[in-house]
Amino acid sequence: MLVLVAPGQGAQTPGFLTPWLDLPGVRGALEAWSDAVRLDLVRYGTEGDAEEIRDTAVAQPLLVAAGLASAYTLFDDPADLPRKVGAIAGHSVGELTAAALAGVLPDEETLRLVRARGLAMAEAAAITATGMSALLGGDPEVSVAHLEKLGLTPANVNGAGQIVAAGTLEQLAVLNEDKPEGVRKVIPLKVAGAFHTHHMAPAVDALAKAAEALTPADPKLSYVSNKDGRTVGTGAEVLTRLVGQVANPVRWDLCMETFKELGVTAIIEVAPGGTLVGLAKRALPGVRTLALKTPDDLDAARELIAETTTSAADAAGA
Numbered sequence: 001m002l003v004l005v006a007p008g009q010g011a012q013t014p015g016f017l018t019p020w021l022d023l024p025g026v027r028g029a030l031e032a033w034s035d036a037v038r039l040d041l042v043r044y045g046t047e048g049d050a051e052e053i054r055d056t057a058v059a060q061p062l063l064v065a066a067g068l069a070s071a072y073t074l075f076d077d078p079a080d081l082p083r084k085v086g087a088i089a090g091h092s093v094g095e096l097t098a099a100a101l102a103g104v105l106p107d108e109e110t111l112r113l114v115r116a117r118g119l120a121m122a123e124a125a126a127i128t129a130t131g132m133s134a135l136l137g138g139d140p141e142v143s144v145a146h147l148e149k150l151g152l153t154p155a156n157v158n159g160a161g162q163i164v165a166a167g168t169l170e171q172l173a174v175l176n177e178d179k180p181e182g183v184r185k186v187i188p189l190k191v192a193g194a195f196h197t198h199h200m201a202p203a204v205d206a207l208a209k210a211a212e213a214l215t216p217a218d219p220k221l222s223y224v225s226n227k228d229g230r231t232v233g234t235g236a237e238v239l240t241r242l243v244g245q246v247a248n249p250v251r252w253d254l255c256m257e258t259f260k261e262l263g264v265t266a267i268i269e270v271a272p273g274g275t276l277v278g279l280a281k282r283a284l285p286g287v288r289t290l291a292l293k294t295p296d297d298l299d300a301a302r303e304l305i306a307e308t309t310t311s312a313a314d315a316a317g318a
Helices: 019-020 026-037 043-044 049-055 054-075 080-084 094-101 105-125 140-149 167-175 198-212 234-249 254-261 275-283 295-317
Strands: 004-005 087-088 129-139 151-157 162-168 185-190 222-224 266-269 288-291
Touching: 004 043, 004 094, 004 275, 019 026, 019 043, 019 054, 019 295, 026 043, 026 054, 026 105, 026 266, 043 049, 043 054, 049 254, 054 105, 054 295, 080 185, 087 254, 094 105, 094 234, 094 288, 105 162, 105 198, 105 234, 105 266, 105 275, 129 167, 140 151, 140 162, 151 254, 151 275, 162 167, 222 254, 234 295, 254 275, 266 295, 275 288, 288 295
Parallel strands: 004 087, 004 266, 087 222, 266 288
Antiparallel strands: 129 162, 129 185, 151 162
16 A cells, blocks of 8 residues: 655755756646745745745745645656555645645645745744754653653654654753753754744634635545544545644654554655655655655656555455
């Protein structure tokens, strides 16, 4: 069973969209989405420097657009996606990529919603100087208790021994000097605020208003939510969770547990892939993984899809 996943903020790097523009239809799609959100996604994805694309209001629509473009390139016929993919999920803003690919919202509506999300979160982040840092190693229960003692929030519980702490820059500075027992390293992330914490409460209200005009459809395949790792069967519930998740922790560890329960045998991460398959390699041993980093990865991804589909058909026949 194949699971398709979409990365979150921090996965972007300068120029990462450049090789994708040579593929048929990609530039046209990006230009149309740019017009829809009034943001030059092509320029930011090819010429924007690290600081420009770190901006939350830019990074979020850029990541969703890249994920959609790479997925549509991978599946020549969009109707193949629900036939060949058993489940779908995204990390943080990647949840919107997943929602569009699952058929919950049309692409342009998704991009407009993520643009509103990015702007609202950027405004919320500007109220107080906040950030996020990844903890590598250690026992999750010990780390969570230590973070709470320091006034920090375990904003991303990613599994495979990784937790992301979020809070004020002063709190994060203390964490750097006072790491939880067993934690090898604390790595500051390239994000502009304490996402998925109470610091983002103002963004929830703004996003809720933006979502009022939308009419979501039910997902066409199993949609796994960051909130609790559960599959969500209605578009209305997906949209409600997307709004609230801005100020609540991402439980990617529980998402991976659900993948396991669903019988995952392979995971493909859409562009700019790498982070989520890295977690899967450690948390889901034996599951085949592939990240779409450049178009050079497409052939291998198509082979993996074909092999997974054939195996599923054989199992059904048996």
